[in-house]
Amino acid sequence: MVGALVGVGWLVLPVMTAGDGDPVPVSPAVPAASAAAPHQDETSATDLVLPLAVLGAAGALAGYGYLRRTRRARTRTTPGVVSAAPPVPTSRETERQARAALVLADDCARGSEEELSFAQELFGAAAVEPFAHALRAARTELSAAFAIWRRYEEGVPGDEGARRQALVGVIGRCAEAGRRLDAEAAELDRLRGLEQGVGEALEVAERRFRELTARTAAAQATAAGLHERYAPSAGTPVTGYVEQAKDRLVFATSQLNDARQAADSGDGARAARHLRAAEGGVIQAGVLVGGVERLAAELREAAGLVPTALTGGEAEIAEARKDGGRTPLATGELHARLAHADGVLAAVRAELIGGPYDPLDALRRIARAVERLEVGRSGVVEAAALLVARSAVGGAQDFVAVHRGAVGAHARARLAQAVRALGSGAGRDAEADVLAGQARELAERDVRVHGNPYAETAGHAAGLSGAVLGGILLTEEPDAGPPVSFGGPETRGRRRLR
Template sequence: MTSSLIRGRPRRATARIRVRIARAVLGGLVGAGWLVFPVMTVGDRGPVPVDPAGPVASAAAAPHDGTSTTDLVMPLVALGAAGALAGYGYVRRTRRARTRTTPGMVSAAPPVPTSQETERQARAALVLADDCVRGSEEELGFVEELFGQEAVAPFAHALQAARTELSAAFAIWRRYEEGVPGDEGARRQALVGVIGRCAEAGRRLDAEAAALDRLRGLEQDAGAALEIAEGRFRGLTARTAAAQTTAEELHRRYAPAAGAPVTGYVEQAKDRLVFATSRLNEARQAADSGDGAAAARQLRAAEGAVAQAGVLVGGVERLSARLREAAALVPAALTGGEAEIAEARKGGGRTALTAGELNARLARADGVLAAVRSELTGGPYDPLDALRRIAGAVERLEAGRSGVVQAGALLVARSAVGGAEDFVAVHRGAVGAQARARLAQAGRALGSGADDEADALARQARELAEQDVRAHGNPYASAGGFTAGLAGAVLGGILLTEEPDGGPPTSFGGPSTRARHHLP
């Protein structure tokens, strides 16, 4: 909408131009009149008495042409004044046109976004790209189960390419958070690089979305896909009941901190399955009535819920297995840790510490191992935390670690990274860029063998993600009836909250295609 101020300017400018033109024309007419008037009056002189002139007068008299120099002076002055006024007005109009910045006269350059705005765009791009990758992975699992690995190879390749771009974007962002590069222009360029990498990740997924839909053919016949989803649903229903028993056993057998990472997971899995039940029923009804679009929409929502229920139940199962493995490894890790301490005390290690620093760290390591031994006989404890402390105490000696201590550190790192990954996957509707970036860095550290760093980063990522979830809230928290489980589906990013019923389900694809199963 054009403001009244902008609309008023052309009218005033037009009025002033008209006035100047009128003045110039009037001046020109006056000048022309002065020039023409003497010519018009030459032949109209009336008879006047003429005194007879003498011979001398007649001979000396000059012939008269009807005008004189004096007659031409005033018209020329008037014409010059009119021309000067017209020229002055033209010059003013030209200068004003060159400097004018009103819309429609000179197009202004687009404003350059501030550093804060570019950073906000980079954060949003990271979250969106990560959501697209995670959602695409969920659907591709169901497609592969039905059509086989060879049929989904092109889509798996696109997904891997998108992961690579996203990983590079997270790496650039992490360096940016650490203050690298330091130059302001280079930092802005780094953010542009993050946004570009995320856009490329989304583009790779968008390019394959239509082909995947053609392969699945859900709108023509969703029967086979429904059977796959319903089969997974039935298997998860039995696993969820077993996971409930497993979670209770964790609380009895270990310290409260040991089972804390999966607290509430069984309840959330049941919530996802309740949501999946309603959506599978609606998908079956739509398929039977020939409404292929509705069947595809409801089936994709059900598949997302089933996939996340599997993540939640699997998280309980994996934690239980890792705690058992850690508990079996703790005694051997204590022995290995004591051997490393004895070697460092004898000076056989390759440590670069001074004698005072080494003695202080040896004393601390002795204390850590003594505390762990006391916990073994003192009742329920956290085996993973015990391994973490043993590995950390030996690492501080800077003399290397034995094989069993290293194995313990690797188990701890894998457990931390896996737990953080599960949490972000089932709460991605609320988790921000910072937690995801820490998690991505933890994965890189784990792959490079930096177990302690991976463990620390994964725990940071989990803490940041939990903070995001607590701060997020949920407008669907009080939903009930036919929308049972809707709050969890929104929190998990299964639905995109773009429509009254919770929005379209997340599908394989990038930003342009992942919400394609929308309401007609």
């Protein structure tokens, strides 16, 4: 601006000083240097060249400065004048945040439940009730968040703005679930007092470890018996569970030893850290062994129920064939479904006398064939459907629990919906069965994609890979990270290396 003013002044100066009224004293006359020099009484054009050049340069500099200031304001990273409104995240970014929030909140609830089981064994149910209440409240928030997410996945609501609000609701519910757990973490630490001494807690963990070691040996024999007694598909849900249980126990052994050594040396914080990691390994070994034991019991129950379910199914088919039966189906559709049901029951009867078969799958096919007739189900068929659904949901829950380090939001949301359907008491057994199957399939896919970033090498602790995959450790430090403790996002990883 200063340069521009100088240039303008220079331009008008000759004009203002031109004429006869010049107040400056005139020097005495001297001989002319050249007779040819003309007398100029007006401003010469050459006098304007330099002022114009200055003015142009000043304008160019002003324009350059303006462009620099504009570009700097747009890319500013230091405090300054910025828009009062924060940038609005895109729909894709909000959806990603909602998925991450669901996984984190679910992990916090699962990890909190694991530690709470050890505290309850040592101090009793009454002493841990405040923490159990916080966990129930967190699970209520989480269940609501999963329900909103599932409706979002199904396209409800349809309006873009409402869908964004639904995602914000999911994130908010998850945050509240985490806050509930964070609020009680310090008090649980005071109750357990691990940093002051792990003696009694270590004894509880070691006792569970010894019990699980014996159960794991028995579960190995049980799993082998499933393959001998039933069709291969019957034992598929627990394939590899015994080996994984052994891996978790190896990890627990290492951590228990480290905890005792740290306690003996007076390092309470490190002893507490290793004890929590050992407790996580023991819990997950128990889930894996329990999965084998439960499936064996369910298959035995199913095998005893199949003949009765066949009889009940035939009764329902006969009812549907009667004139004026209770089914609302059109005649042609009813005949097609009756033919299908007859075929299913005939195939199951052939399997009963044909060698090893899958009793749970047989019950599933009977229940679904009868359900398609829409005449209601007899008590025995209803019991068969419930047993199948319980088995599917339990198997999916176990799988997610011991692989949660890799399982994403979609599988967890299906599982949460399956749990709600099973617990509704409204005859939604078939829905729960289907949803649990979808959850298991999605979870297995997530695990395959995740792979094994912590292969067992000389630089890694024994069982570290399984501990990371199971979400026992948080993978934030050279030795994989702190163990999961009771709490939400702010407190669950508080036992970090110092």
